[in-house]
Amino acid sequence: MFRAQRISEHRDGDDLLSAGLGLDGLRVMTAPAFANAEAPTPAELRRRAVWSNWRGIADLAPGGGFGTLYGSLASVPGREFQALADLPGASQPHRVLAQIPDSFDAKKRCLLVTASSGSRGIYGAIAVAGAWGLPKGCAVAYTDKGAGTDYFDLAEKRGVRIDGTLGGSDDTLAFKPDTSAGSGVAFKHAHSRDNPEADWGRHLKQAAEYGLQVLSEALPQQAPFTFANTRVIAVGISNGGGAVLRAAELDGDWLDAAVVAEPNIYADAKGSRALYDYTTEAALLMPCALPQLGLPAVPDQAQRCANAVQAGLIAGADLPAQQKAAYDALHASGWTDEALRAGSLSVMFDLWRAVAVTYASAYGRYAAGEAPCGHSFAAVNADRSARASSAAERAAWWAEASGIPPGAAVNIVDKDPAAALAALNCLRQLWSGDDAAAQRVKKGIAETRAGLPRQGLPLIIVHGLDDGLVPPAFSSAPYVAAAKAAGRDVRYWQVKHAQHFDAFLGLPQFGALYLPLLPYVYNALDRVDAHLDGAAALPADAVIATTPRGLGKPLEAANLAMPQ
Structure with a gap:
């Protein structure tokens, strides 16, 4: 089940929770440096990955309250155990990591298990689970739930090893696509062909199993560690919260309690909507609607509104009428003004399109180069045309990426840049249409629908x-x-x-x-x-x-x- 294990110690200027950076080091605006930008060491990559993931999840700004009103960045020395986990039926592994603090509380025997939020790499929940569990003497087990930052350069045939460094196709890689044709970048969430979201719960349970196995290995005098004699609490936010809820429905009483925040969960319940449904809706309508809330217009708003009209989503003879129609349509489908105001940030960062492009590929189980609406991923020139990634860009992918482009010098590339808005319509049609591609994507979405949590499981959402x-x-x-x-x-x-x-x-x-x-x-x-x-x-x-x-x-x- 677990292979390619790597063990590392983190003491004397390094630690489990912040890689030795502490709150002051995490607040620094520039990433921890690599001595050689094209060949960073595993320790350098880990430090930058920890820095990136803390800053991507928590508000560490002065005055924000972290470390004073809530949370801890105490130095926690200990050991890390990493491995690749093979899920029955999946073609690609997911990463698992267990952190065992030197201060592990032998009397409490506590294991916190978590999954990365978004599509983040293996440290994507360190600010959620590590910050609570490690200072309390709990071990923490993580999974990237089949997503993560193990990018693969299709032209160079290079991917990421267990320690974050780059290797060739003959190495043991954390992600190796089943096709190496073409150029650009493949990554696990979009191109594993496993539809990882359908297995989030099983990913989390495997991480818990790995945590117990590592505890027995690391602390043999206290072994064995089992679900029966060790307290196991699951926690996650966003997609990680969805993973916890999917794990909560699995058979057995292996899980003692769970805490979930802002979960991406598609329930079998009235009012529940699939992420892909409301993401593609927001990508098309929200840029047009925002001025109705007194928010600034996006630069290409007239084109955005006209595209929504052309797609048949709204009507209106002029721009003000189209803006109001988009706003009314979003309200009618359940969006509140509060959600629309906060959602404007996702418009600003082009996040709606990023989610739609990646998830369409994942749900449809498409390989690299097969995206249903013609999108691909690559480094780009100033004119947005694709180019080869540099050695330094590739070397930093694992530590800097969020697991979903754009970011870390990898961008979304439209097959026809002049028809980028039409490509949004194509992405929406994968939900609202009924052709072969739409049926393929909707089948993948149906596989992610959640059941009920286990009877008697204490759960706070x-x-x-x-x-x-x-x-x-x-x-x-x-x-x-x-x-x-x-x-x-x-x-x-x-x-x-x-x-x-x-x-x-x-x-x-x-x-x-x-x-x-x-x-x-x-x-x-x-x-x-x-x-x-x-x-x-x-x-x-x-x-x-x-x-x-x-x-x-x-x-x-x-x-x-x-x-x-």
Whole structure:
């Protein structure tokens, strides 16, 4: 099940939680340097990956409250065990990693298991699970859930080894596509042909199994570690939260409790919508609708609105009429003003298109070069034409990428740049149409539909009511309603003035309006841990009336209004 294991020690200027950087080092705007940009060492790659993933998830800005009001970046020495895990039926492995702190609490025997958010690499949940579990003496097990940053250069035939360095096709690589034809970049989420989202729950359980195996190996005097004698708590946010909920429905009582935040979950429940559905809708309509909320227009807004008209999504004789029609259409399908305002950030970063392009390929199980709407991935020139990646760009992929282009010098390449907006219509048709490509993609989406959590599993779900990427109305709210109707023990915290991306709260205007969600994740973990100890009941459902801090003000405990 597990192969290519690599063990490393992290002490004396290095550690498990921040690679020795600490809060001050993580706040530095420039990434930790490589001595040789074209051939960084495994230690250098790890340090940069930890830096990148902390900054991609948490608000570490001064005044944001991390390390003072909530969270810890204490130095935690210990050992890391990494491996490739083979899931029965999958053609590509997923990464698993277990962190065993030197301060592991032998009396508590705690294992926290988590999955990366988004499509991030193996350190993609370190700010979520590691920050809570490691300082408390818990071991932490991670999975990249079949996505991650193991990019592959199709022309050079080079990919990523277990230690993050580059290797050739003859090496043991974390991802090796089943076709090496053509040029550009292949990556696991889009091109594994496994539809990894359908197996998120099994990825997470395998990570927990790896964590127990490593604990037995690392601490033989306390072995064996099993599900029966070790406390196992699952935690995840966004896609990682979806993975936890999919694991929660698996048979057996291997999991003791779970905490989930802003989960991307497609429930078998009224009101639930598939991510691909509302992502492609937002990609086409949101850029046109935003001025209706008093937000700035995107530079190509007239073309965006005209494209939506041409696609038959809206009507309107002029631009103001089209803007209102787009706004009304989004409202009619369940978007709130709060979600639309926060979703404007995804418009700014072209995130809707990025998600749609990658997920269409994943759901349809397409190989590199087979994308249904003609998209590919590569480094690009100033005119957006594809070019070969440089050696330095390839070397940094594993440490810098978020697992989904654009980013880390890899971009989306349109087959016909002049028809980029028409390609958005093509992506939407994969959901709303009925041709062979649409049926193929929708079959993959159907495979991701979630069931109910196991009876008796303590579960807390946290979601920001202003989430503009994974709106609760389409995800957590229908899931919770169905679970409660079936008698499951789910507690639901709905946080006012919280959106999807804590990392963007360092932007002054965003930080003035929104509160971080991570404090509620850590608090929920405290509450389920105390419940498992028999020290307290699970908290009640809550709609948490937070108070934004305002422009230029530091976050205070009163702003968070943490539930009692």
